[in-house]
Amino acid sequence: MRLTRYTDYALRTLIFVGLNEPRQSSIAEIARAYGISESHLTKVVHQLGRLGLIRTIRGRGGGLRLARPPAEIVVGAVVRQTEEDLALVECFASGACAITAPCRLRRALGEALAAFLAVLDRYTLADLLGGSDGIAIATLLGLPLPTPEAAERGEARRPVDVARAELAGRNEGGGTQ
Numbered sequence: 001m002r003l004t005r006y007t008d009y010a011l012r013t014l015i016f017v018g019l020n021e022p023r024q025s026s027i028a029e030i031a032r033a034y035g036i037s038e039s040h041l042t043k044v045v046h047q048l049g050r051l052g053l054i055r056t057i058r059g060r061g062g063g064l065r066l067a068r069p070p071a072e073i074v075v076g077a078v079v080r081q082t083e084e085d086l087a088l089v090e091c092f093a094s095g096a097c098a099i100t101a102p103c104r105l106r107r108a109l110g111e112a113l114a115a116f117l118a119v120l121d122r123y124t125l126a127d128l129l130g131g132s133d134g135i136a137i138a139t140l141l142g143l144p145l146p147t148p149e150a151a152e153r154g155e156a157r158r159p160v161d162v163a164r165a166e167l168a169g170r171n172e173g174g175g176t177q
Contacts, residue, residue: 007082009044010044019137019138033143051081053078055067075125080117
């Protein structure tokens with residue numbers, strides 16, 4: 001099974017926008033961070049907006065924001081909504097095979113696809129953004145991390161902030177002397 005570049009870009013866009021909250025993101029900065037085409041990304045962002053996953057704000061000071069909390073964005077649902085064709089083999093799409101009716105391969109592949117999507121359904125965008133991995137990804141993407149002072153004031157409580165606080169707590173309590 002291989003996901004299309006379109007779905008890959010959709011997932012990466014959601015990760016970028018989620019890690020950049022509460023700041024607004026732009027298509028240009030997402031494209032630059034990932035080294036991908038702005039024109040292709042524009043189509044992806046348009047669909048993510050139509051699906052209600054991101055909110056687009058036009059005009060000066062505009063940008064992209066998540067339309068829902070990260071915990072409500074299920075990875076499996078995003079894959080289903082952005083993949084044009086989840087038919088692994090021809091018989092899934094048209095049944096144009098001489099052995100379709102009794103074929104055990106078709107049933108096995110159908111079961112495998114269902115298992116693949118079931119695993120993705122167990123993950124939300126919040127799972128992809130959280131923990132020390134979220135900090136590492138934000139750093140690799142060149143996203144500014146909020147200051148500890150901002151976090152203390154309750155500003156910008158993103159999954160990255162929570163992970164940073166968790167790491168700081170571990171380092172304070174379990175550090176070497």
